[in-house]
Each structure stands twice: as structure tokens, then as C-alpha cells.
Amino acid sequence: MRRTLWLVLISSLVFGLVAACAQPAQQPAAPAGGEEQVSEGEEAAAEPAVIKLGAAISFTGDKAREGKLYTDAYNHAVDQINETGGVQVGDKTYEFELVLEDDESDATKSARLVEKLITEDEVHFLLGPYSSGITIPDSAVAEKYSVPMIEGGGASGKIFSRGFSYIFGTLPSAANYFQSVLEMGQTLDPQPKTVALLFADDEFDIAVADGARKLAGEMGYELVIDEEYPSGTQEFSTLLSRVKSENPDMILLAGHAEESLVFVQQAKELKVNAGVMAFTVGPPTPDFREAMGEDAEYIYGVPSWTPALNFTGGEVFESTQEWIKLFEDRFDYEPDYHVASGVADVAAYKAAIEQAGTLDRDAVRDAIANIEVVTVYGPVSFQENGQIGGGTVAIQIQEGEVVAVYPDSVAEGPAIYPMPTWEER
Amino acid sequence: MFATQVAINGLLVGGLYALMALGLSLIWGVMDVINIAHGAFIMLGAYTTYWLFQAGVDPLISLPISMALLFLLGFLLQKYLINLVIRAELFITLLLAFGIEILIMNLARVVWTANVRRVATSYSGASIGVGGLTIPLVRIIAFFIALILAGALFLLLERTRMGRAIRATSQDLLAARLTGTNVSNTYALTFGIGAAMAGAAGTLWSMLFPITPTMGGVLTLKSFVVSVIGGLGTMAGPVVGGLVLGLAENFTSAYIGPTFPNLISFGLLVATLILRPRGILGGRR
Numbered sequence A: 001m002r003r004t005l006w007l008v009l010i011s012s013l014v015f016g017l018v019a020a021c022a023q024p025a026q027q028p029a030a031p032a033g034g035e036e037q038v039s040e041g042e043e044a045a046a047e048p049a050v051i052k053l054g055a056a057i058s059f060t061g062d063k064a065r066e067g068k069l070y071t072d073a074y075n076h077a078v079d080q081i082n083e084t085g086g087v088q089v090g091d092k093t094y095e096f097e098l099v100l101e102d103d104e105s106d107a108t109k110s111a112r113l114v115e116k117l118i119t120e121d122e123v124h125f126l127l128g129p130y131s132s133g134i135t136i137p138d139s140a141v142a143e144k145y146s147v148p149m150i151e152g153g154g155a156s157g158k159i160f161s162r163g164f165s166y167i168f169g170t171l172p173s174a175a176n177y178f179q180s181v182l183e184m185g186q187t188l189d190p191q192p193k194t195v196a197l198l199f200a201d202d203e204f205d206i207a208v209a210d211g212a213r214k215l216a217g218e219m220g221y222e223l224v225i226d227e228e229y230p231s232g233t234q235e236f237s238t239l240l241s242r243v244k245s246e247n248p249d250m251i252l253l254a255g256h257a258e259e260s261l262v263f264v265q266q267a268k269e270l271k272v273n274a275g276v277m278a279f280t281v282g283p284p285t286p287d288f289r290e291a292m293g294e295d296a297e298y299i300y301g302v303p304s305w306t307p308a309l310n311f312t313g314g315e316v317f318e319s320t321q322e323w324i325k326l327f328e329d330r331f332d333y334e335p336d337y338h339v340a341s342g343v344a345d346v347a348a349y350k351a352a353i354e355q356a357g358t359l360d361r362d363a364v365r366d367a368i369a370n371i372e373v374v375t376v377y378g379p380v381s382f383q384e385n386g387q388i389g390g391g392t393v394a395i396q397i398q399e400g401e402v403v404a405v406y407p408d409s410v411a412e413g414p415a416i417y418p419m420p421t422w423e424e425r
Numbered sequence B: 001m002f003a004t005q006v007a008i009n010g011l012l013v014g015g016l017y018a019l020m021a022l023g024l025s026l027i028w029g030v031m032d033v034i035n036i037a038h039g040a041f042i043m044l045g046a047y048t049t050y051w052l053f054q055a056g057v058d059p060l061i062s063l064p065i066s067m068a069l070l071f072l073l074g075f076l077l078q079k080y081l082i083n084l085v086i087r088a089e090l091f092i093t094l095l096l097a098f099g100i101e102i103l104i105m106n107l108a109r110v111v112w113t114a115n116v117r118r119v120a121t122s123y124s125g126a127s128i129g130v131g132g133l134t135i136p137l138v139r140i141i142a143f144f145i146a147l148i149l150a151g152a153l154f155l156l157l158e159r160t161r162m163g164r165a166i167r168a169t170s171q172d173l174l175a176a177r178l179t180g181t182n183v184s185n186t187y188a189l190t191f192g193i194g195a196a197m198a199g200a201a202g203t204l205w206s207m208l209f210p211i212t213p214t215m216g217g218v219l220t221l222k223s224f225v226v227s228v229i230g231g232l233g234t235m236a237g238p239v240v241g242g243l244v245l246g247l248a249e250n251f252t253s254a255y256i257g258p259t260f261p262n263l264i265s266f267g268l269l270v271a272t273l274i275l276r277p278r279g280i281l282g283g284r285r
Helices: A002-025 A027-041 A064-083 A107-119 A132-144 A179-187 A203-218 A237-246 A257-269 A286-296 A320-331 A337-356 A361-369 B002-031 B038-054 B059-080 B090-112 B137-159 B161-171 B173-178 B183-208 B216-230 B236-255 B261-275
Strands: A049-057 A087-089 A092-102 A125-127 A149-151 A167-169 A194-200 A222-229 A250-254 A276-279 A373-375 A378-380 A394-398 A401-406 B127-130 B133-136
Touching (some): A087 A337, A107 A132, A132 A149, A179 A394, A237 A257, A237 B236, A337 A378, B002 B183, B002 B236, B038 B090, B038 B183, B059 B137, B133 B137, B137 B161, B137 B236, B161 B183, B216 B236, B216 B261
Parallel strands (some): A049 A092, A194 A222, A194 A250
Antiparallel strands (some): A087 A092
């Protein structure tokens, strides 16, 4: 009897907790859902038409951190558009409505959800998930149903090399990620000669490494270490011991935020130094700098965008700096290139739909393919294969701030080179 | 020289694996419950240390605090939740532990966000150089704390009345009952101690690696592998298993390639199950 009582008591407690924690987890989707109800209520009166933008995105799982960046970006851009006049299609005004699903950072699940978004939720157009590995299957579903997808979270060449015509991406080609740092190396004195290239074993990072290997060869660098490691590695001591014995001038690591963190921490422990240490993900994001503190100093990053840039007179937001202010007020953190890329995706949809003058998917696809629009992320136009043109900016963390150091056209200051050794700090 | 460095790296991280696995192995051995939530407990220990560190408490001082908190959590969870299904099939307890893991992990994600955090003490990153070898200070501290805690657990189980009760319950449930052992309390204590060991491992882990709410899953898996390799039912099992796994991972990474350590560690797991199903030390089960 007592046992049953306890069981009931505790299970209700557990269910209560589950409900309590499930609520905020789904919050990103809530604004869209809320508006839907309002619009249903007013249906009889005015019927404010909506354009549904759907995406499977990682609210949970190991990509939850970046997933949130895109969720916030989509919500911010959509709300801004709806508040400032919506989307003009011919003489009719539409509002955007976001339909987001949690893919739990699982590529298979994500592709299934995209299919559901198309067939059950009947979204008009698709936004992207985060990470190349998930974008590859998601975009295949979009292509199968001939639904346009503009994605801002996958940069692997594999997404764009399959001859698909409905997929557009606003991250520069993975193969070019380290181009900025490698080019910068050639302007430095003494010029770095040897490179250690380390990369995680996922689609995106392999593509980055393939590109970097080719570029480094062309520029005359000598690759002394070229090593793949498993995604999610937390233990770099042994790899670092090897790097130390080769003593390269440049260390390039293509991995994820956590791996960048762990790598720097263990490099410090094992006193591994290099003239340049550059990471694909991590350095430009605020929590990398927060977590690393002074150890983040002098580290290089290669984002496609930095908050120091300013593009004015664009679609949706007046200028990059204006948008950053609004974004920080609402979300309480500084946006990085993921967020800017996500906003650019929504902005590109608005411009393309207005140009097409119809919601017909094929007409909108053609409009996207030919679009030329300025966004907070910079000018957006797509190459033949669907990927945005352009490359990355080399940044360095100097006194806790992200400083663009290369190319010269966007540089805010000179690079500090070589990085002071751990012993010197 | 390089090989020695690899061996040192392997031993140092192996000590931490050993500590992680001790809690899991204890609970498993005594209660026949595979605590899938073990990694989540480690995560909670790590976050306890992180937040106390933010408030200015050194991780080494927060170690007993995170152990105490996790002991309490483990004790209550067992007494009021897991105990309800303790006599059910293994699958039910497994499912319950799995549920607890998901609950804890997602609560942590909601409350603390998925941001990557790090406990950066003034001495983290410091290292001792011995004749060309580099021994990171924090790792050697963590290694010795892990060994001390394993030793303390050993003494607790061997020399105290409570420890005898725990061992008795594990060896012969009926006989333990007949001789007046309060089995329900003993189970709760055991679970609490297991969780406290996880808390300690979490504290040490947070000094070495960045932490996130989802860090637990892979740690549960590692603890599981270590427990099986080392063998259940002895205190030395997880210690030996941990060191073996640490060394195996590091040597594989150094000489075969950094993508292979998982292959080797799970290969070890399978080989152990085939060749020595009771683990390297082959404890009584």
C-alpha cells in the first residue's frame, strides 16, 4: 500500500519535472505557434496570410549549442520582418511563420523531420539545420520534393557537388576555410614553413582539411603532421606530444568548439607552442573566450563573418551594427557568424519571394539562384552549385577581443606573430 | 622518450577512468543495477565544482562538497525511486536509470545552457618537466586523488561495519537479511557512495577537460568498459581496468592513429568478454 502511494507520488513528481523541462526546450518554436493561434482566431476577419518556413534544428544533443544560435537567428529575423511590414508578394502582404522541429542532433532523424515538414506541415520553404553531416541528408529530402532550402549551417563541398538545384548555402566552401590564415602566413616575418594539420573525422572537417592540404601545398608549406582524429575527442595529449616533437610553425585544427578548447588547454599543459594556432570553430564565439580566459589570447580563427564588420542599407535590418545591438538586447549574447548566416538565410528568402512575386516554389528557386542582396552578413549571391561565393576572415584574439587581421581590406589591426610561447606568458 | 611520454599520459588519464568506474562497478556488483545515469552524476559533480569555482572556491576544496551532494542525491534516488523496482528484472532498473539520466541531462541543459565551460585555476596548465618529459600538474594531482579515493573506498568496505554490510548484501542477500542487515538502507548507502565517487570524478574531470551538460554519455560508456575489463566484485578491478584502458587508448593513438582508440577499447571489451568473462582480475560474481 505504502509502496503504491510512493510510486504514484514519485511518478507524478517525475512527470511534473519532465513537463517543466520540456517546456523551455521547445520555447524556440513557441513564438511561431503562438502567432498561429492568433491568426486562426482572426481568420474570419482579415486572414493574415502566412508563408511557412520549416527547419529541423538541434535543440538537444551534441549540436544543441550551435542549434540555439540558428534558432535565435531565424526567430529574430522572422520577427523583425513581420514587425516591419512582412513580405510583399504582388499586392498581398504575408507574414513569415517558423515551423521548427528538434532533430536531437541526429542526421537520420533530421531527414525524417524534413520530410514531415514538407508533407504534413506543408511548409512553403525550408531553412537549414546545423552541421554539414545533417545538411547532407536534409538537403537530399528537400531536393526530392523540389522544395527550396537556404541553409546557413553546412559548408561541406559534398552538399553542393551532387548537382542539386534546390539547395543554397550561406557558409563559404569548407575547402577555403584555412585559405585566409595560410595566405596571411605568407605575409608574416619570419615566414612560417611547416604546418601541422589536425581534423575531426566528420564531413565538414574532412572537407576543410582536404582544401587546406591542397592550398598549403600550392603555397609551398611543408605538412609535417596530417592527422585525423575522432569527433568528440577529449584527449589530445598523445597527439600533442607528437606535434611537440615535430615543432611546426603553424598548427591548424579543423574541429568543434569543445575540441578547440580542450586542445588549447592541453597544449598549455604540455607546453606545445607554434607561431600560429588556428581553429575553424571556437575562437570567434564568446563562450570560447569566456571559458579560456587569458589562454585564448593570440589564438587565430577563420570565421566567414565577424561582429566587427558593418554592412549597411541591406534587407531586413538597416545595418550590421544596428542588428547586433537589437540582437544583444533580446538574446543577451554577441552574435557570431552562425547567427549572421542564419539571419542572411531568412533575408534572402524575403528578397527572393518578393522578386518572384509568387509563392510558387520553382519561381522562388529561380529568384534565389539569381539573387543579389545585401544582408547583415554581407552581400549574398549564390554560385552555380548553390554555395555562396567568398572566403573567410582571419581573426585573432587580442586582449579578449576578436580582431580581424587578414585580409587587409577588413583588417582592424596587425597580427601578433609569432604567438608568445606558454613559458613567456 | 616519446613512448615514455605516451605511457605517462595514459597512466594519468587511466587513474581518472579508474575513479569514474569505481562508483559504477560498486553499484553494479552489489545491487546488480547498471547505473546508466552514472555519467550524469559525473556531470553534476563537474558542475558543482564549476559553480563553486565561480564563487571563488578552489576545486580541491569543492571536492568533498560535490561528493557530499552527490552522495545525498544518490542515497535519496535509491531509497525513494530505484528501490521501488530493485527486485524487478534487470531491464526495468536499466530503463529507470536511463530515464534518470535523460532527466538530469536535459534539466542541466535547460538550467545551465549547452555552453562549453571550463574551470581555469591559477595552476591549471602548469606542468613539471622531468628530463624532457612533461607531466601536467593538475593531471598528476587528479591521479593521486583518484588513487587515494580508491584506497579510502577499499578501507571503507574492508574495515568498517557498514562496509561489511555492503559486502555481505552483495555476497548472499538471504544470509545478510537473516543476520540483521537492513538491506534497503545498505542499498541506499551503496548507491550514495557510488554517486559520491562519480561526484569526485566529476570534480577532477572538470579540472582537466571542458564541461557541458551532455558530457555524461560517453563517460558512462567508458566507466562501463573499464568495469567489465577490470572485473566486478573487487576494488582493484576498476583500478586495473582504468589503467589498462588509459594506456591502450594512448598507445593506439600514438602508434596506430588517433581515430582508432575507440576501436581498441571496445575490442578490448569484446576480447575480455570472450577470454576472461569475469574481467582481468576475475572477481567473484
